[in-house]
Amino acid sequence: MPQAFNSRNARFIWAAIGALADDAAHCDADTIVRSKSLGLTVDARRLQLPSAPPLQEAFESMAALERGEVANPDEGRQVGHYWLRDPGLAPEEIREEIYSSWAQIDYLTREASARNVTSLLLLGIGGSALGPQLLSEALGPGSRRIAFLDNTDPDGFHMVLSTIEPASTWVLVMSKSGGTVETRNALIETKAHFRSRGVDFASRSLAVTCAGSRLDQMAIKENWRDRLHLWEFVGGRTSWASVVGLLPAALLGMDWRSLLRGAAACDASTRVADAENPATLLVRAWHSLAGRAMVVLPYRDRLQLFGRYLQQLVMESLGKARDVQGTLVNHGLTVYGNKGSTDQHALLQQLLDGPDDYFAVFVAALEGAHDKESKEVETGVTSSDYLLAFLIGTRRALTAAGRRSLTITLQRVDAFHLGVLLALFERAVGLYAALIGVNAYNQPAVESGKRAASRVLALMLNLRDNVTSAASDADQDDVEMLREYLALQQSERKPSLPTHATPQLQACKRNRTESLSSQALCDGSETG
């Protein structure tokens, strides 16, 4: 539950909520939900929303999803992220597995302390990185340092690995599928870094993946410190409430149980179709403003990654070519934004004067951990006062320019309220997808870029060995770019293929005309 407030704080906060609300006195009055128990207000009065679309069926389909019916028909999967914060809702065998994952987290947290682990290195991408990145920033600094490798950029590897002292580090390798190539590459680089320092990698590494995946098998074979299992029924973009998010949060000393409590409380409030359901305001916004982008403006540095996090959650879930009936819809909801007030010095000019093709989502947190230490920067005014004034001022400016915005107000950014916020958007995504009839839980399109990349790699290998006949006319502009790249690379190049290159790559090098098959990069199952 939220921490207790003293009465002065409480007076200040509810006065500030009043100020945020009064500012909309001239707007529609029925589109604001205030929940004291969630410490959350969602104010959609500046969106000029029409009356709500019929949501009854969407609620019914969410209820079926939570009961365990297959809600991701393309992949034949259940969708169970709501069970993670309220295991009582899960089928019995799954419930037990969720509880044992919590016990494993507690055990590993004790182990990390006993073994003087001072830093963590997390390898993962997409849903296997964004959640932990958001949690560690929003609730940090943690009791240990954490760094991330979430790409296949050697400069990025160098920048991060050069700061890692293997002897005091645990490596968390996260991949639901266990075969995502960026994570595989980061793993190879990290192992090399440990080797170069003479430190054993396996005893300091934890694999977080589905049972039986390639990563899981590697961890067994190499006798890694531990393995924690993910389930097919939890999509990557909603996996923060699984060990993907909770393990790093726990190892950083964060109150991960409060995160779950916040999410469970929000789930309880957003499960029901009534006027007090804050998620329905988001659904109404997305429905009536379809085609507009959502600009996410959290006025707290802690929430700087929230927009990026939502980009995956929303755009991977709702950006779909076809609806569940197979009709071409090319649906999507574009999400961007960084943080306030910083974005006032970047995006705001266009938001005010440019095309009216978006709506803004302000996120306010009324109490910051360090607000009370905030210096008086002008007579009677602190930096913290400025932050809230900038939010309200920007919102007024947008309203005056006829631009639409929604405001989400949290009491503060702590574990409980972050859980509330994440669950709020997850519910809105689920309801909205059900309303418009798209499958929010697959991501068929992301595989096509990976498959094309595998063919490009085959072409690159051929060009490197001067097998020019392999390039078709259609490849010519790619060939130009690849040649330029290869010329620079080969000027002082290490061996072109590492000795641990995958059998697929080796085979491809042998067979010049054959493109790398999708196995090399996509490695079987899609995850999401």
Ligand SMILES: O=P(O)(O)OC[C@H]1O[C@](O)(CO)[C@@H](O)[C@@H]1O
């Ligand atoms: O956890 P994995 O399997 O490595 O996948 C990482 C990410 O890749 C995707 O499957 C698609 O790019 C995301 O949905 C997922 O979060």
